[in-house]
Amino acid sequence: MPELIHDEAVVNGVRLHYVEAGDGPLVVLLHGFPEFWYSWRDQIPALADAGYHVVAPDLRGYNASEKPRGVGAYRLDELVGDVVGLIDQFDAEEAHVVGHDWGGAIAWEVASRHPDRVERLAILNAPHPDRFRDVLRTPEQLRRSWYMFFFQLPWLPELFLSARDYTTIEEIFRDGTENPDAFGESEVQRYVEAAAQPGALTGAINYYRALFRERVPQELRTVVSGSRDDSDVSVPTLLIWGEEDTALGIELTEGLERWVPDIRVERLPDASHWVQNDEPERVNELLVEFFED
Structure with a gap:
């Protein structure tokens, strides 16, 4: 790894730790x-060596970032505001935004709500929200997504998640x-240490x-009214998908041109x-090829 700068900033009313x-x-x-x-850890040095200013925050509720109380503090409006605020923190008009899993869910929202702040969007194993809504109705994806209901x-x-000294957290990565x-x-122990920070598990869940x-009330309104919020993404988008994902089916990579006309899918x-x-x-x-294209 190159030398990493650890710092923090208050953005959108919350203190975020980040490395750059x-x-x-x-x-x-x-x-x-x-x-x-x-x-x-594997992307930061590669992107920095390729000539980019790389910033990787701990999202609110995680590790060394602030962990605001209450479920409402983790609404998508707040999460999107954190990313836009972070871009502002570095005096940038726009940024390449890369998101994995929940970070990908946030990145989809940032790109759809603030396309002027996203130069290029890269998503790693995180479904587009409308495609996920459609696929979640199938028995197979419902089975895969059991944990979302448990949470x-x-x-x-x-x-x-914390039982037996966070053994489940270890298994999530090892298995x-x-x-x-x-x-x-x-590496596994670093994830355990981050999850064991006071309030971190509750923040993440x-x-x-x-x-x-x-979203559930929103979807009910969609059923009644026949309309939905606009979630189209106009910025150039790269979707990278590991096909052996046990929680998210490969069908989530299909048919995305309906919402994301400029998309490239790499499985x-x-x-x-x-x-x-x-x-x-x-x-x-x-990632480097996509940003430089």
């Missing part, structure tokens, strides 16, 4: 669940990858709780949900 490296056009890397900035319960998900070298013991409280057949850690060199190549 390199100089040049801004690239913002948004991690997923249950991760933190360290999930981009709606109070306190029990936190107890489950969920296609590359045995993706997560060594030291509140993303799912807030989503259900926000990696030997990668899991943790695609940037399973095949870091290929992901790095795809």
Whole structure:
């Protein structure tokens, strides 16, 4: 790794810790669940060496960032505001925005709501919200997404994930990858330490709780009125998808041109949900090529 600068900034009313490296056009890397900035350990040096100013925050509720109380603090409006505020923090008009998992969900929203702030969008194993809505109706995806419904319960998900010294967190990474070298013991322990920060598990799970409280009423209104909020993405988009994702089916990569006309889909057949850690060199190549195209 190049020398990383650890810093923090108050954006959108919340204190975010981030790491940065390199100089040049801004690239913002948004991690997923249950991760933190360290999930981009293989991308930060590659992008910095390619001539980019790379910023990887701990999202609100995670690791060293502030963990506001209450489910409402994790609504999409707030999460999107954090990213836009972070771009402002570095005096940039726009940025390349890259998101994995929940970071990808946020990135989709940033690009649809603020296309003028996103130069290019790269998504790693995170479904477009409208496509996910359609596929979630199928029995197979409902089976895969059981945990999202479990996370709606109070306190029990936190107890489950922290039991036996956070063994479940360890298993999420150890057992969920296609590359045995993706997560060594030291890497896994860093994720455990991040998850064990006071309030971190509740913050992370509140993303799912807030989503259900926000989106389920919205979907019911869609059924009644026949209309939905505009979620089209006009910026150039790259979707990188590990096909061995146990939580998200490959069908989520299909038919996206309806909402994202300028999209390129790259499927990696030997990668899991943790695609940037399973095949870091290929992901790095795809990102640099896409940004420089």
